[in-house]
Structure formats: structure tokens, C-alpha cells
Amino acid sequence: MTISLAVPDILVARAKSGDLEALEALYRAFETPVYNLALRVLRRPEDAEDVLQETFLEVVRSIKQYRGEGHLWGWIRQIATSKALMRIRHDRVRETEQLHEESVVGAGGGAGAGDMAGVGVIGASAGMSPGSVPAQIDLERAFERLSETSRAVVWLHDVEGYTHEEIAEQMGKTVSFSKSQLARAHVRLRRMLDEGVSQ
Amino acid sequence: MMHCTMDDLLALRAGEGSAWARQHAAGCAACRAELEALYQRVAQLKALPARRPARDRWPAVRDGVLAERRRRRGRWGVSGLAAAAALAGLLVFRPFWTKPVDAAELARVKQQSATLEQQLQRYDPDGRVTSGRSAALAAALEDRIAVIDGELAQLGPSRAQARPADLVTLWQQRVELMEQLMTVHVTRAAYVGL
Numbered sequence: 011m012t013i014s015l016a017v018p019d020i021l022v023a024r025a026k027s028g029d030l031e032a033l034e035a036l037y038r039a040f041e042t043p044v045y046n047l048a049l050r051v052l053r054r055p056e057d058a059e060d061v062l063q064e065t066f067l068e069v070v071r072s073i074k075q076y077r078g079e080g081h082l083w084g085w086i087r088q089i090a091t092s093k094a095l096m097r098i099r100h101d102r103v104r105e106t107e108q109l110h111e112e113s114v115v116g117a118g119g120g121a122g123a124g125d126m127a128g129v130g131v132i133g134a135s136a137g138m139s140p141g142s143v144p145a146q147i148d149l150e151r152a153f154e155r156l157s158e159t160s161r162a163v164v165w166l167h168d169v170e171g172y173t174h175e176e177i178a179e180q181m182g183k184t185v186s187f188s189k190s191q192l193a194r195a196h197v198r199l200r201r202m203l204d205e206g207v208s209q
Numbered sequence: 210m211m212h213c214t215m216d217d218l219l220a221l222r223a224g225e226g227s228a229w230a231r232q233h234a235a236g237c238a239a240c241r242a243e244l245e246a247l248y249q250r251v252a253q254l255k256a257l258p259a260r261r262p263a264r265d266r267w268p269a270v271r272d273g274v275l276a277e278r279r280r281r282r283g284r285w286g287v288s289g290l291a292a293a294a295a296l297a298g299l300l301v302f303r304p305f306w307t308k309p310v311d312a313a314e315l316a317r318v319k320q321q322s323a324t325l326e327q328q329l330q331r332y333d334p335d336g337r338v339t340s341g342r343s344a345a346l347a348a349a350l351e352d353r354i355a356v357i358d359g360e361l362a363q364l365g366p367s368r369a370q371a372r373p374a375d376l377v378t379l380w381q382q383r384v385e386l387m388e389q390l391m392t393v394h395v396t397r398a399a400y401v402g403l
Contacts, residue, residue, distance in 0.1 A: 028352075029345035030271060037267050045262045055263060063266040063273075070274050149253045168251045193215040199250060 015043065015083040022082060026073050033073075037066050040083065044090045047170065051094045051162045053154055061097060065090040091166065095180055098158045152202040160195035167192055213240045218247050278348055281355075311373045318380040325387040329394065343393055350390045357383045 017039055024032035041062065048061035068089050076085050153161060162181070166172040167188070172180075174188040181188070213221070217230040221244060226234070234240045361379050 024345075027345060028348040030274070031345075033274070034267055034271070037270060041267075042259050042261055046259050049260055050257075055260075059262050059264060059266055062262060063269050066266070066270045067273050070270065071277070149250065150257055153254065164254070169255050189216070189219070193219055196219065196247060196250070197215045200246065203250075 015039065015081070017082050019078075022073075022076070022078070026076070033070055036069065036073075036082075040086050043083065044086065047087065047090050047165065048094045050153070050165045050169070052097060052158065053161070057097060061090060061093045064093045068093070087170065091170075091172075091180055095162060098162060148203055148206075149199070152199050155202060156195050156198060160191055160198070163188055163191040164195045164199075210237075212237065213243065215247075218244050222247060222251075275344065278344075278351075282351055311377055315373070315377050315380060318377065318384050321384045322380060322387060325384065325391060329387070329391060346393045347390060350386055350393065354383060354386045354390070357386065 017036065021032050021035055025036050044065050045058050045062045048065075049055060049058035052058055052061065065086065069086055072089075076082065153164070156164065159181075163177055166177050166180075167174065174185045174192075177183075177188040178185045211233075213230050213234055217226060217234075218240070220226045221230055221234060234244060357379055361376075361383075
């Protein structure tokens with residue numbers, strides 16, 4: 011997913027003055043990356059759309075506080091991440107989802123010592139190239155079967171480039187929580203891919 | 210044989226692997242393959258296609274923004290009336306605190322401000338469709354009027370008594386901004402000097 015996120019300074023200045031056309035231009039520029047981040051974390055399109063809306067309402071309210079330090083996308087992404095994680099915290103079905111995930115991958119998905127990611131049975135996943143469409147579909151399905159928390163950690167760390175420290179701060183957890191969630195998620199992803207995620 | 214765990218592999222990927230993990234991975238084809246699989250999984254995640262929302266949420270965002278601005282304007286109206294009432298009280302009960310020329314000018318600009326408020330109310334800008342640019346200009350002007358209302362409220366009767374010229378200046382500025390606001394709403398001029 012490669013999207014140009016460069017925004018002219020004059021557009022930001024107009025948005026800061028409250029110009030609705032400039033604010034809409036910002037919305038159009040960042041609509042897709044915000045929606046994707048929320049969709050990958052929350053999975054349900056309607057939830058992702060709600061986060062998109064909440065994010066931009068917050069952007070409009072707070073844009074005067076944006077000082078131009080760092081890329082605008084980084085600032086907007088921080089708001090979007092916060093909104094998505096807030097929704098996870100308030101999501102009453104997350105425990106149900108966790109049970110669903112456990113039933114899919116089987117018990118014992120830990121990443122402790124000796125629970126090596128199945129050396130010898132990695133053929134299928136190790137042979138995939140990043141551009142392979144069937145492999146992407148399998149990975150996308152497997153990723154969707156992770157719990158919301160696991161998806162959030164994997165997406166924020168591996169795709170958005172957040173550090174474990176940043177994730178821990180955003181989630182109100184410890185760094186070791188973020189690290190262990192990432193390891194457990196990768197063990198589960200690998201197992202699902204090896205076992206055939208569509209089964 | 211003990212192999213690398215996923216924690217070890219992730220640490221190796223981050224360049225933070227232990228000496229044991231680095232040494233083991235260097236000599237273990239299976240762990241190297243597992244590390245390569247990890248890299249590929251992450252590359253595939255990054256390469257997932259971008260999805261677009263099915264519905265356009267901008268109209269909802271815009272409506273929310275405009276509703277917030279209307280609410281804010283309502284609050285400012287109340288604070289503006291409070292400031293005006295306080296100052297009217299000051300004039301009634303302390304009519305001799307200043308030079309006649311200040312008192313006359315103050316009464317004039319206050320009357321002008323009240324007239325403009327009434328005109329704006331009759332025009333009902335909230336009930337009319339306006340362009341994004343006009344709405345933004347109106348919001349900026351309302352921001353500045355709110356700042357002046359705040360200063361008027363802070364000035365208060367005791368300080369106003371000591372600084373009558375400041376009071377007149379603030380009311381004059383308020384009238385100027387109200388006139389510009391009327392211009393934006395009524396004629397929808399593209400430029401009002403902001």
C-alpha cells in the first residue's frame with residue numbers, strides 16, 4: 011500500500027484557519043490511510059468508518075495545535091490509532107473474538123522457549139513471495155483471525171513502524187506486553203498459514 | 210536441538226538478538242528459513258491492498274464541525290450579552306466616570322453593535338447554506354469577536370472606570386468585526402481583509 015501523503019503547507023495553514031474546503035482536502039488526502047489502519051485493527055468496515063469520522067472530527071477540533079513538527083500524517087495517525095484502540099477497549103465482543111481465535115488456531119499458541127515456530131513445516135509460508143496474490147489472501151485471512159489486540163500490535167509495529175515503547179504507551183500496557191503479543195501473533199499467523207487458513 | 214523461538218527471531222529482525230540466537234541462526238538452516246519467512250510475512254502485510262470506505266464520511270464530519278461552530282457561537286452570544294449588560298449597568302450607575310466625549314462615543318458604538326447583532330439575528334446565518342470559504346471566514350471573525358467579548362468581560366466595571374478609552378476602543382473593534390461578519394454573511398464577499 012503506497013500512498014502519497016505529502017500535503018502543501020498552504021493547505022495546512024488554510025485548514026488551521028477553519029477553511030472547510032481545506033479541511034475537506036485534508037480529509038480526502040488521509041481518508042484511505044486512516045480507514046486502512048482502522049480496518050486492519052478493527053476488521054469491521056462500519057467500525058473503521060466510525061473511527062475515520064471520529065478521527066477527522068478530532069483533527070478539525072485540534073488542527074490549530076498542530077505545530078508542524080513532524081509529518082502531518084504522523085500526527086493524524088496518532089489520533090486514528092488512539093480512536094481505534096479506544097474502540098477496542100470499549101468493544102464488548104472482544105472476549106468472544108478471543109475465544110473464536112483460540113478455537114481456530116488451537117490451544118498453546120505461546121512463543122516461549124522451545125516453542126520454535128515449527129522448524130521443518132515452514133515450506134509453504136517460507137516459499138511465498140511478497141507479491142503473490144494467493145499468499146496475500148491467505149495472510150489477510152489469517153491476520154483477520156487474530157484478536158483485535160494482536161492485530162493492533164502487529165499492524166502498528168510491523169506496518170506502521172511504531173516501536174514497542176510507543177505501542178505500550180498508546181495501549182496503556184508494558185513494553186513486554188507489546189513484545190509478547192507480537193511474538194504470539196506471529197506464531198499464530200505462521201501456524202494458520204501452514205495449516206491452510208481457509209480450512 | 211534447541212531452536213530459536215519467535216521472540217528470538219523478532220529480536221534478530223530488530224537487530225537486538227542475543228549472542229546465542231545470532232550464533233545459532235548463523236549455523237541453522239531451519240532457523241534461517243524461519244527468519245526469512247518472518248521477513249516475507251511482514252513484507253506481505255505491508256503490501257496488502259489499500260481498502261477504501263464504502264461510504265463517504267466527509268458530509269458527516271462537515272455537519273459535525275458546523276454544528277460545533279453553531280454551539281460555540283451560541284455560547285459567545287451569551288457571553289457577549291453578559292458583557293454588554295455589565296457595561297450598560299456601569300453606564301447607568303456610574304455616569305460621571307469619564308469625559309463626556311468618551312461616554313457619548315461609547316454609547317454610540319454600543320448602539321451600533323446592538324443594531325448589528327439584531328440585523329445578524331434577522332438574517333439567520335445558521336439557517337442558510339453557505340460556501341466553505343464563507344463559513345471559515347465567518348468562524349475566524351467570530352473567534353475575534355469572542356476574544357474582544359472576553360477582554361470586555363475581563364475589563365469589568367472597576368478597571369473600565371480607570372481606562373475608559375480602552376473600553377471605547379474595544380467596542381469600536383467589536384463593531385468593525387460585526388460589520389465584516391455581516392459583509393461575509395450578507396454579501397458573501399470573498400475577501401474581508403483577514
